Amino acid sequence: MKPRTIGVAAREAGVNIETIRYYQRIGLIEEPPKPDAGFRLYPESTIERIRFIQRAKALGFSLNETTRLLELEDGRCEQTRELAESKLAVINTKIEDLSNMAAVLTEHIKCCQSNTDNQACPLISSLSSESLVVDDSSGN
Amino acid sequence: MKPRTIGVAAREAGVNIETIRYYQRIGLIEEPPKPDAGFRLYPESTIERIRFIQRAKALGFSLNETTRLLELEDGRCEQTRELAESKLAVINTKIEDLSNMAAVLTEHIKCCQSNTDNQACPLISSLSSESLVVDDSSGN
DNA sequence: CTTGACTCTGTACTATAGTACGGAGTTTAT
DNA sequence: ATAAACTCCGTACTATAGTACAGAGTCAAG
Numbered sequence: 001m002k003p004r005t006i007g008v009a010a011r012e013a014g015v016n017i018e019t020i021r022y023y024q025r026i027g028l029i030e031e032p033p034k035p036d037a038g039f040r041l042y043p044e045s046t047i048e049r050i051r052f053i054q055r056a057k058a059l060g061f062s063l064n065e066t067t068r069l070l071e072l073e074d075g076r077c078e079q080t081r082e083l084a085e086s087k088l089a090v091i092n093t094k095i096e097d098l099s100n101m102a103a104v105l106t107e108h109i110k111c112c113q114s115n116t117d118n119q120a121c122p123l124i125s126s127l128s129s130e131s132l133v134v135d136d137s138s139g140n
Numbered sequence: 141m142k143p144r145t146i147g148v149a150a151r152e153a154g155v156n157i158e159t160i161r162y163y164q165r166i167g168l169i170e171e172p173p174k175p176d177a178g179f180r181l182y183p184e185s186t187i188e189r190i191r192f193i194q195r196a197k198a199l200g201f202s203l204n205e206t207t208r209l210l211e212l213e214d215g216r217c218e219q220t221r222e223l224a225e226s227k228l229a230v231i232n233t234k235i236e237d238l239s240n241m242a243a244v245l246t247e248h249i250k251c252c253q254s255n256t257d258n259q260a261c262p263l264i265s266s267l268s269s270e271s272l273v274v275d276d277s278s279g280n
Numbered sequence: 281c282t283t284g285a286c287t288c289t290g291t292a293c294t295a296t297a298g299t300a301c302g303g304a305g306t307t308t309a310t
Numbered sequence: 311a312t313a314a315a316c317t318c319c320g321t322a323c324t325a326t327a328g329t330a331c332a333g334a335g336t337c338a339a340g
Contacts, residue, residue, distance in 0.1 A: 006318090051267070077248075080248075102228060253322095
């Protein structure tokens with residue numbers, strides 16, 4: 001096993017080195033202490049943290065929001081319950097929206113298969129009702 | 141009923157005027173023809189399209205990806221089935237990830253209530269396995 | 281028939297999330 | 311022991327998604 005220096009860590013996490021440095025600069029992940037000899041070494045937990053950040057981004061969370069989500073990771077009930085509740089509400093709305101889109105797409109694909117051809121795909125109206133979830137991105 | 145000029149449209153869609161112009165510039169929405177007298181008027185369908193774009197953004201789709209989603213709206217089976225299938229796969233992965241996060245948060249909140257205090261909240265590991273969904277954003 | 285609110289066009293600026301790169305130091309493979 | 315590959319640090323650049331604003335035109339209410 002070769003030591004997990006930043007380059008190895010980046011490959012494992014599927015991001016590039018500069019992204020790791022960037023996350024360190026903005027305080028999203030910790031920079032490991034510089035050892036007396038040799039290069040900084042990155043623990044497994046940091047790799048997982050980075051992967052989580054990437055996934056959260058793909059789910060529409062900004063880095064600020066993701067920072068709040070990560071506070072839940074090791075926060076304690078007193079401070080985090082309210083946050084957990086509000087994030088849960090956001091997540092449930094996202095799930096609902098995505099489920100509606102999935103239903104429309106599934107229907108569309110079925111129509112295509114049964115060859116009742118030239119079926120439209122009313123995706124827009126799948127998300128018609130009032131939101132809650134349209135971009136705050138400040139993380140609060 | 142006052143005519144739906146750009147300012148009214150922006151208020152209805154919940155974005156600002158410049159955003160509408162920006163979407164027009166990049167071809168995401170059509171610019172209504174300029175009438176011989178008076179200002180451009182925006183149809184209801186454009187408002188819905190803008191709202192859809194905002195929701196899609198909150199669900200982690202880039203404007204490029206959203207452009208592809210909107211092609212499904214009035215595209216026909218021959219051209220769109222493959223696209224629909226790949227978008228459905230992406231959406232289902234997002235739903236799975238969000239559901240896992242929701243489960244962890246729900247559990248966390250329950251623990252807090254039953255006062256078994258100082259429960260951690262293993263959000264990171266809720267998204268542990270291999271993805272599929274980590275940011276392409278080119279829309280393909 | 282003028283004043284205040286709005287539109288139109290174009291250009292410039294901003295925030296977020298990275299990427300790239302130069303130059304110096306460190307490590308490792310030969 | 312030296313070259314190739316990597317780390318470190320700082321600064322600068324980029325893409326995406328808007329925002330802001332100046333200056334000219336248009337509209338509608340008093």
